[in-house]
Amino acid sequence: MTAPERALRVGVMGATGVAGHQALLALVNHPWFELTAVAGGRESVGRLLRERLADQGAAGGALLQRLPVALADLRLIAADALPLDELDLVFSMLPTGAARDLEARCAQVLPVLSTAAAYRMEPDTPLMIPGVNVDHAELLATQSKARGWKGFVAPGPNCTTIGLAVTLAPLQAAFGVTSATLTSMQALSGAGRAATELVDAITDNILVHIPGEEQKVEQEAGKILGAPRKGAIVPADFPVSATCTRVAVSHGHTLCVSVGLGNPATPDAVIAAWRAADPFSGRPLPSAPQHWIEVRDEPDRPQPRLDRDAGGGMTTVVGRVRPDAVSGGIKYVVLSHNAVLGAAGGAVLLAEDLVDRGVIGS
Ligand SMILES: NC(=O)c1ccc[n+]([C@@H]2O[C@H](COP(=O)([O-])OP(=O)(O)OC[C@H]3O[C@@H](n4cnc5c(N)ncnc54)[C@H](OP(=O)(O)O)[C@@H]3O)[C@@H](O)[C@H]2O)c1
Secondary structure (H helix, E strand, O other): OOOOOOOOEEEEEEEHEEEEHHHHHHHHHOOOOOEEEEOOOOOOOEHHHHHHOOOOHHHHHHHHOOOHHHHHHHEEEEEEOOOHHHOOOEEEOOOOHHHHHHHHHHHHOOEEEOOOOOOOOOOOOOOOOOOOOOOHHHHHHHHHHHOOOOEEEEOOOOOHHHHHEEEEHHHHHHHHHHEEEEEEEHHHHHOOOHHHHHHHHHOOEOOOOOOHHHHHHHHHHHHHHOOOOOOOOOOOOOOOEEEEEEEOOOOOEEEEEEEOOOOOOOHHHHHHHHHOOOOOOOOOOOOOOHHHHHHEOOOOOOOOOHHHHHHHHHHHHEEEEEEEEOOOOEEEEEEOEEEEEEEEHHHHHHHHHHHHHOOOOO
């Protein structure tokens, strides 16, 4: 493993949102990264981080208790005022609309790791999940060259795509995948702070439409599991069909997935492929969980409240693995923490992986 020679100075844009909170937690006492600048939006600029968090209810208060004084005393600045010449790396937890220009500004000189959708499907941009497809990083040089940037934007996937892609990758490698059909039951926090507006609508209810979500999952999975070729990604050639719903769960997205396989495999063989998945073997990156995929044998797991914090929210938990009579493959339930592995934790782990590969900080 290649640790950087000195701590890399890091700024976070969107530090006061749902994903931003998780980014702060992931960066507290980080052995490789030193958080030196925090940026927020209209409600935050000019305030101390501790003042803003104190306004943000129980979640802000709990986070504040875990921050060192020096970090809590940072003053929130505007995202377009980040001091790029004093930073080595930027994490962007911005809404997609704001992300496009603000991330481009940073990428002119620095690497940007993003949770926003702005660049995910750009042909010159890899859509990477650490532990799944960081070999796509070769495309970052294409992106930088095409756009005249010294840095790059490396976006992570939608928070629903992540559980799907993490579990499909070992199946694709071992058996081949011919189709994937899923229904999601997504947590409120996946909607960011706007989730507070959904509380009434979701009480005693399920919201059966999340605008734009199904298309994102269907497109992103193919790109992530595709192959880099001649400066672009050739998507994986199996169809993905998604139905995305929002349920009254605070954190953790649960998916019921049916997968068609290229070569027949029993549930035991599928479970063995997942249990063997150890993408950071010999490279104990600081944020990598001990278990990348945890398979539960109990018939009533995974469940969001019981399993979303596995591996500090970085472990993907699977269960209910059984044959699927329709596709002829298998079906299962998968749970991942949307705001940790699915957002900020995944972005920090991706940054560590890119440091280890010499793409960042060398
Ligand atoms: N929530 C999840 O589970 C999740 C998972 C994966 C990906 N994502 C993606 O991550 C990004 C952040 O999501 P979130 O859920 O954390 O959103 P959020 O809770 O709404 O937070 C948005 C953050 O961006 C800041 N902001 C808003 N408008 C801005 C602007 N025009 N310029 C600069 N800063 C601005 C806000 O600052 P103020 O506090 O000052 O308003 C806040 O810090 C989104 O692109 C989302 O799609 C989220």
